[in-house]
Amino acid sequence: MILCITHSQDTYTIELVQQRLQQLGYPSFRFNSDEFGTRYRLRYRLTPEGPQYQLQHGKQTLNASDVSAVWYRKLWKLQVPPSLDPAYVPAFIKEYNTSLHIFLDALDVPWINPMHIDHGIGNNKLIQLSAAQAAGLHVPQTLISNHAEDAIKFYDANNGDVVVKLHGALSKTMDGAGDFFPTTRLRKEDVPMLESLAACPMILQEYIPKERELRVAYIDGEIFTGSLKAPESTDWRTNSTTIIQWEPYQLPPETAEKIDAMMRLLNLPFGAIDMIVQPDGKYVFLEVNPQGEWGMLEKYLGFPIAETIAEKLVNRITNE
Structure with a gap:
């Protein structure tokens, strides 16, 4: 049994991966992490043979010992029962x-991605940039700071050509819908x-x-790349999805090799990578977002990303 960790509002991508797993002869269990406290029954026991871990969802039962691999797509915020006394919510x-x-x-099996690595890399842009630089990729000059003096010096050193962004996305949807702070170009009037x-x-x-702009889906050595003509805004997610025209893109072999080297340095089997092609071709x-969206590349460009994720999972099981 392959465990697929996602959330209740996830559609399309999760279904495609599960369909391919079924075709390969590997049943899967969809785990909606946001519903863990409302729709799942847990039963953990210490027996003379050792610990046992079991989840039940409707008529489906999952024993940890039956899990052969994990596809970790997303871990979502827990739903709280509306009837629960607010005083008990923290507990x-x-x-x-x-x-x-x-x-x-308890799941000592192949993961795409291992959760602790996924979170550690996703929450640390400096590690990402360092690995990219070590792999030979060009990276932008970067400052992370909570001090205005540092930021102003950085702004002046780059002649005012600076963008600002948050460390983590506030939106986790394929089209960037909902509240999020996009990558924004800093204007002179914003400096104060x-x-x-x-x-x-x-x-x-x-x-x-x-x-x-490029969105590169990397899956255990396989690369699929979609491109957009650079929009007027700094962040493509601020544009209406009706005017976004994804196009297939072929990376130069040397750039693809550097991406592969970077992902291996990070020990990440999967990632959605954002890159820029400059007017001079650089x-x-x-x-790299370990939980980044790729459904738009599959939907609009026909890339077999879901199939590849399923096949790479199965390969990891059979090659153990």
């Missing part, structure tokens, strides 16, 4: 999160507002002129 969240990780920690960095550290990077790495 509900704490105990269910603890119980969830007790189960997940940098005093507010004390309330929210941010990432400042040199502005990279762009001809095209490729610049921006970031």
